[in-house]
Structures are given as C-alpha cells and as structure tokens.
Amino acid sequence: MNERTVLSLTGKDRVEFLQGLVTNDVSRATGGIVYTALLTPQGKYLADFFVLGEPDRLLIDVASSHAAGLGQRLNMYRLRADVQIETTDLVVSRGTGDAPDGALPDPRHAALGWRHYGDTNISDATDWDAVRVAHLVPASGIELTPETYILEAGFERLHGVDFRKGCFVGQEIVARMKHKTTLRKGLVQVAVDGPAQSGDEIVNDGRPAGVLHTVAGDMAIAYLRFDRTDNMTAGDATLTLVGQPQSG
Numbered sequence: 001m002n003e004r005t006v007l008s009l010t011g012k013d014r015v016e017f018l019q020g021l022v023t024n025d026v027s028r029a030t031g032g033i034v035y036t037a038l039l040t041p042q043g044k045y046l047a048d049f050f051v052l053g054e055p056d057r058l059l060i061d062v063a064s065s066h067a068a069g070l071g072q073r074l075n076m077y078r079l080r081a082d083v084q085i086e087t088t089d090l091v092v093s094r095g096t097g098d099a100p101d102g103a104l105p106d107p108r109h110a111a112l113g114w115r116h117y118g119d120t121n122i123s124d125a126t127d128w129d130a131v132r133v134a135h136l137v138p139a140s141g142i143e144l145t146p147e148t149y150i151l152e153a154g155f156e157r158l159h160g161v162d163f164r165k166g167c168f169v170g171q172e173i174v175a176r177m178k179h180k181t182t183l184r185k186g187l188v189q190v191a192v193d194g195p196a197q198s199g200d201e202i203v204n205d206g207r208p209a210g211v212l213h214t215v216a217g218d219m220a221i222a223y224l225r226f227d228r229t230d231n232m233t234a235g236d237a238t239l240t241l242v243g244q245p246q247s248g
Helices: 014-019 064-078 128-135 171-179
Strands: 004-010 033-039 045-054 057-063 084-087 091-095 114-118 185-193 201-204 207-216 219-225 232-234 237-241
Touching: 004 014, 004 064, 014 057, 014 064, 033 064, 045 064, 057 064, 057 114, 064 084, 128 207, 128 219, 185 207, 201 219, 219 237
Parallel strands: none
Antiparallel strands: 004 057, 004 084, 033 045, 045 057, 091 114, 185 219, 185 237, 201 207, 201 232, 207 219, 232 237
C-alpha cells in the first residue's frame, strides 16, 4: 500500500494561490522540490508535504492519511482562483542508495536520500524510523499532530519555513514564536534504557514532562518540556536527553 498521495494543482493562479497559504516559498519548487506545511489561522499544524514544480502544474506529495483533508482545505481557500485540484496516480518511491533517474533529493536532510515519482514503487529497504530518529525528523500523524507548532517540531532546521516569502496562513503566530519568545517545549532525541513504546507519557520526578514518540532501538524522538529533561522515565524505561534541545 502506498502511504503517499500526489495531488495535482493546475490553472494559471496555482503558484500564487499556494504561495499565499503555505509556510515555504513555492516559487523555489520550479524544476525541483520544497518541503512545506499548511497551518490553521492559529498557527497549528494541518498537513506537511512536498511541492514539486512542473511546467504546467504543481504536484503535492502528502501522507495519504492527510490527503483528503488537505484537498478539502485547499478547495475551501480556492474561491475564484483559477486553480484545479485533482488526485493523480503517481507512486512515490524513497531510498537512500543510488538515486534513480529523475529522482529528487529530499529537501529536509541529506540523510533522507531521494524521492521519485512514477508508475511503480522502486523504494529501497531503508529503515526510515531509524533514519528519522537519528536526525530528529518528525512524521505526519506521529510527531506532527493537530496540536503541533511547527517551530517546536524543527521546521526551520528542516527547511520547511521561509520567513522572507511573505504571508501565509498562521504566519503571525509562527513569527511571534520565532522572534519574541524562547521555545519551552519541542522535539528532542532521547536515549532509551528499558522497554518503552510510542505514546508513553514521560515523567520527570513524578511530574508530566512530555510524550515518547518514534522509538528505534535504544533511541527515540520525544516531545518534552525543556525544563524537565532530567530524571526522566517512560513506561519501564529510563530516558536521557541526547545533546541540547534544537530550536526552530
């Protein structure tokens, strides 16, 4: 089962339309690929996706679980814009080995390899959870949920937000978090000693500290309060913060 869906945006207003909605500069997708997100007006996550710029259309590569909701939200914003939104049959492949012809580098991090769009699945056997945990890369529906603020999820570090591009939905909240506050919570890497699983509550000296997300071996991604990162447990495991919290 393909876990990704590719939407097509056509019409003369497609670039301007999407540019005014999403967190990244869509104009940079021409002939390439950018990573971006659509937020609520309150600055919270709705969907993250990749945008590819082709001569006569934009392609949106989004988690299949989020595709219908994203399409509905885009249609809600469309109003009188000359934009048509359709679902394609393109198959998304991913890998970290030699890139096939036509593949594009994942714009979030070099360790995430390549993405390819075609008729069949040519993905390799990469352990994506292990790669994501090693490089602190959140996933749709796991670390990225309707309660997520994208700067707490590392979107600036992952090249998913551009503060110079102009307006986007939720921009005021994101800009305020960027320029006027110090992040007090966010995604971090933790070392895991003992049995634990995604969804376990993290406790610091008996106080709620966060939630454990993707676990890969003895490492995991966690959402934490930055003032409660010592003496942590989750399930029957002891957790240790790896490095320092990364903002942005």
